[in-house]
Amino acid sequence: MSLIPVSKVMHVSEEQKAENQLANFRVGCTPGWLCLWSFLLLLLVGIALTVLHRPHNDSTEKPGDLTVVKQDGFTLIIQTFKRDDILVKVLKRCLAVPHLQKILIVWNNINKPPSQKLRDSLGPHRTPIIFLEQKVNSMQNRLQPFSEIQTDAVLMLDDDILLSVSDISFAFRIWKQSPDQIVGFVPRRHAETAPGVYTYGGSELSDPQNGGEKYSMVLISAVFFHRRYLQLYQEQPKEVHNLVDDTHNCDDIAMNFVVAMHLRKLWGSGKPAGIYIKPKNMVNLELQANSGFKGLWHRPDHFKQRSYCLTRLAQIYGVMPLQFSNIMMTQLT
Structure with missing residues (x-):
């Protein structure tokens, strides 16, 4: 079986984007309650993106495909x-x-x-x-x-x-x-x-x-x-x-x-x-x-x-x- 080469693609996950935003925020944020609430907001956004972009096992299946149940038998x-x-x-x-x-x-x-x-x-x-x-x-x-x-x-x-x-x-x-x-x-x-x-x-x-x-x-x-x-x-x-x-x-x-x-x-x-x-x-x-x-x-x-x-x-x-x-x-x- 021949293998088709696949190009390497740099991919930045949504979680990484949230982390980058958080790093930028830390540089420019001044102390105070506003800074704390902003930090919590960004943290919640990161958690939400992690859940929403979690891969699913059937993401590549066609509708109606026959799939194997969990029993490996x-x-x-x-x-x-x-x-x-x-x-x-x-x-x-x-x-x-x-x-x-x-x-x-x-x-x-x-x-x-x-x-x-x-x-x-x-x-x-x-x-x-x-x-x-x-x-x-x-x-x-x-x-x-x-x-x-x-x-x-x-x-x-x-x-x-x-x-x-x-x-x-x-x-x-x-x-x-x-x-x-x-x-x-x-x-x-x-x-x-x-x-x-x-x-x-x-x-x-x-x-x-x-x-x-x-x-x-x-x-x-x-x-x-x-x-x-x-x-x-x-x-x-x-x-x-x-x-x-x-x-x-x-x-x-x-x-x-x-x-x-x-x-x-x-x-x-x-x-x-x-x-x-x-x-x-x-x-x-x-x-x-x-x-x-x-x-x-x-x-x-x-x-x-x-x-x-x-x-x-x-x-x-x-x-x-x-x-x-x-x-x-x-x-x-």
Whole structure:
């Protein structure tokens, strides 16, 4: 990153001006009660100027910007369905991550509560783990503005993605610098094949900063985002929710649309919804699951459905808000 030199500017504070006035006054003032009252008046002026010109933390923020609350931590949300064994591996790894405040497990195993064996297998830990048992098995269950979330930062993980502690910590630091965007590890792209018709690209990126492919989405299978987007997702047109339920797919694409539409309101067009973090160590545990349950992306019509979702979402919103980016963040060591 190049640095732009900044000229040194001599700045005389209002407090210094008041002090200079006081010094001038001391030279020309004659003894007496008038001198005392003048001194007190100048002192009060100096105090007032100090209070009025005290810097505020949000002085450079744009109206409507997402800001980070005082809690320097995040809440982990994991949605799971019939894969307890790999869920335990993911949870044990995440429990070692600094700044983790709470874990919410969106439990989609309907009419089958989490077993005591599962709870005990996590071992002793200080981080609260809350199982949120759902009434229906829906992709959208994880995108609720749960009252248990007390941090602005949310880390959302699939139950089969194992990230290193350093990758998660690094992504959290990047997110704190850009809390209005999605920050995550799984980039994807879209392409317009005909006017108003879009296809979904699922190829991985190698090195976008050196001429590689651009991306327009960062999937919520492994991302940080501001909790406000959970509420904004719920406020989307009913057609969006129906689309996700009908396809049992595309909630991650829909969330990228939610973020992109919000950024259009904040910044105008041109700001991408997500920032891609190239992980140093990310493992998919799906094949290790004893249940044998495979992710939805194995369905033969998966990519066709997601292309349909892109086109349908653009129709619902009346615009294609997704913007391309080639920014890739990675750890130096």
